[in-house]
Amino acid sequence: MSTEHDRERKGAVNGPPASTRGRSERPGPTQVVPSIDVEDEETRYLAPIGPTEPSDGRKTQSSEAHAPVVPVTAEELQRQIRELEARLKRMLAGASPEAAGGAAPGEPETERSPRGDGAPAAADAVGEPPLSEPGTARDVLSTDFYLRQWGRAGLRRRTEEVDEFGFDPKSEARYRPLFDFLYRHYFRIDLEGIEHVPSEGRCLVVSNHSGGPIPYDGLMLRAAVRREHPAQRELRWLADDFVYYLPFAGTLMNRLGAVRACQENAERLLAGERLIAVFPEGAKGSGKLFKDRYRLQRFGRGGFIRLCLRTRTPLVPCAIVGAEETNPLLYRVEHVTRALGIPYLPITPTFPLLGPLGLVPAPTKWKIRLAEPVRFDAYGPEAADDEILVRRLAERVRVTIQGLIDDTLATRRSVWFG
Incomplete structure (x- = not known):
C-alpha cells in the first residue's frame, strides 16, 4: 500500500510521463510534435515533419514559408534575362550546358552520375543509355538526329535572321x-x-x-x-x-x-x-x-x-x-x-x-x-x-x-x- 501511495505522490509532483506530454485532452487523433522536452530515445520513433531534409529541431516549415520575400529589381531582372539569352546563344552554337554556364538562375542543378559523363543519375537508375555525341552510330540511327539536322531544330540552329515572310x-x-x-x-x-x-x-x-x-x-x-x-x-x-x-x-x-x-x-x-x-x-x-x-x-x-x-x-x-x-x-x-x-x-x-x-x-x-x-x-x-x-x-x-x-x-x- 505504501508503495502505491508513493507512486501516486511522485506522479503528482513530477506531472504526467514524458511520453504523454503535449497530448490534447480532447478525444480524436492527435499529432505528436517533437520538442526539446522529448528524450533522445523517444525521438527515434517520431515521424519527421515537413520536408525530409534534416533540420535543427527548432526551425519548422512554417517559419520558412512565412519568410520575407525580397523583391527583384528591374536591373536584376534585366541582368538575368541577358544571361539567359547569352547562354541560349552559346547552346544553339553547339556548346554544352556546362560550357554555357550551368543551370538557369533559380533552377536546381541536376544530380550528375558518379561516372562524370554528364548524364543524369536518374538515367542510370532506370537503365537508360546516356546521350551519345553527335555523329556517332547510335545518334545517326535515331530519329532525333534527322530532326536536329533538317527539322525545325536544325533551321533554328542555322538561321539567326529571317524576314517576316521566312526569307533567310x-x-x-x-x-x-x-x-x-x-x-x-x-x-x-x-x-x-x-x-x-x-x-x-x-x-x-x-x-x-x-x-x-x-x-x-x-x-x-x-x-x-x-x-x-x-x-x-x-x-x-x-x-x-x-x-x-x-x-x-x-x-x-x-x-x-x-x-x-x-x-x-x-x-x-x-x-x-x-x-x-x-x-x-x-x-x-x-x-x-x-x-x-x-x-x-x-x-x-x-x-x-x-x-x-x-x-x-x-x-x-x-x-x-x-x-x-x-x-x-x-x-x-x-x-x-x-x-x-x-x-x-x-x-x-x-x-x-x-x-x-x-x-x-x-x-x-x-x-x-x-x-x-x-x-x-x-x-x-x-x-x-x-x-x-x-x-x-x-x-x-x-x-x-x-x-x-x-x-x-x-x-x-x-x-x-x-
Missing part, C-alpha cells in the same frame, strides 16, 4: 552558286527587256507558269533580275499552296525567297515597295501536258489586277520559253493524290521510271522576255470592285503574254540551242 539570306547565299550555275551554264538563259523593271519602288511581274512537276521559273526569274538588273533588285515570287505540303520543299522555298500566294502577303510586300512576281495560271500552268505546252490557261479571277488597282502598282508582263521541255508531262494522276495535299502525280519519260533521278530537269535553252509596264493610273482603288473591268484587264494582260510567247517561239531554232 544565309540560306540563299549558300545556294546562290547552284542557281548561278543553272542560270548561266545549264539553262543558258537569255534575258530581254530588263530595262522595263523599275530601279526602285513597287512593281508586279506577271509571267506564265511552266517547268513541269518542279517549276524552276520562280528561282530563275529571281536569279535573272538579281544578275542582270542594274540595281540588282531582289525579286520575291508567290508560290502555290501545294508546295508547302511537300517534305522539305516548302520550307526550303520559303527560305530562298518564295512567299505563300495570297492577297494579304502580296499587299504587304507591295506596301514595302518590293518587286514581286506572280503566276496567275497556278498549278494548272505547271501541270500542262506536253501537247498543250505554251498555251496559257485561264488567269483565275483576276486577283493580280485587283492587287494592282488597290495599290496603284505598275505591271510588267513576262514570258518564259524553254521551261516546258525540261520535264515533259505525258500524263498526270489526280484521283489518289488529293489526300496527300498535292494536285497530281506527274508521269514523264523519266519519272517514276528512274525514281527521284527522273525529276532532274533537262538542259534546255531558256529565254525570258519582259514587256513594257502596264500602268493603271487612270483607275482609282474603287475600280477593283468592278468585276467586268477586272476580267477585261486580266484578259488583256493574258493576250500580251501569249503574244510574247508566240513571238519567241517563232524565232527559236532549237529546244537545246535556242
Whole structure:
C-alpha cells in the first residue's frame, strides 16, 4: 500500500510521463510534435515533419514559408534575362550546358552520375543509355538526329535572321552558286527587256507558269533580275499552296525567297515597295501536258489586277520559253493524290521510271522576255470592285503574254540551242 501511495505522490509532483506530454485532452487523433522536452530515445520513433531534409529541431516549415520575400529589381531582372539569352546563344552554337554556364538562375542543378559523363543519375537508375555525341552510330540511327539536322531544330540552329515572310539570306547565299550555275551554264538563259523593271519602288511581274512537276521559273526569274538588273533588285515570287505540303520543299522555298500566294502577303510586300512576281495560271500552268505546252490557261479571277488597282502598282508582263521541255508531262494522276495535299502525280519519260533521278530537269535553252509596264493610273482603288473591268484587264494582260510567247517561239531554232 505504501508503495502505491508513493507512486501516486511522485506522479503528482513530477506531472504526467514524458511520453504523454503535449497530448490534447480532447478525444480524436492527435499529432505528436517533437520538442526539446522529448528524450533522445523517444525521438527515434517520431515521424519527421515537413520536408525530409534534416533540420535543427527548432526551425519548422512554417517559419520558412512565412519568410520575407525580397523583391527583384528591374536591373536584376534585366541582368538575368541577358544571361539567359547569352547562354541560349552559346547552346544553339553547339556548346554544352556546362560550357554555357550551368543551370538557369533559380533552377536546381541536376544530380550528375558518379561516372562524370554528364548524364543524369536518374538515367542510370532506370537503365537508360546516356546521350551519345553527335555523329556517332547510335545518334545517326535515331530519329532525333534527322530532326536536329533538317527539322525545325536544325533551321533554328542555322538561321539567326529571317524576314517576316521566312526569307533567310544565309540560306540563299549558300545556294546562290547552284542557281548561278543553272542560270548561266545549264539553262543558258537569255534575258530581254530588263530595262522595263523599275530601279526602285513597287512593281508586279506577271509571267506564265511552266517547268513541269518542279517549276524552276520562280528561282530563275529571281536569279535573272538579281544578275542582270542594274540595281540588282531582289525579286520575291508567290508560290502555290501545294508546295508547302511537300517534305522539305516548302520550307526550303520559303527560305530562298518564295512567299505563300495570297492577297494579304502580296499587299504587304507591295506596301514595302518590293518587286514581286506572280503566276496567275497556278498549278494548272505547271501541270500542262506536253501537247498543250505554251498555251496559257485561264488567269483565275483576276486577283493580280485587283492587287494592282488597290495599290496603284505598275505591271510588267513576262514570258518564259524553254521551261516546258525540261520535264515533259505525258500524263498526270489526280484521283489518289488529293489526300496527300498535292494536285497530281506527274508521269514523264523519266519519272517514276528512274525514281527521284527522273525529276532532274533537262538542259534546255531558256529565254525570258519582259514587256513594257502596264500602268493603271487612270483607275482609282474603287475600280477593283468592278468585276467586268477586272476580267477585261486580266484578259488583256493574258493576250500580251501569249503574244510574247508566240513571238519567241517563232524565232527559236532549237529546244537545246535556242
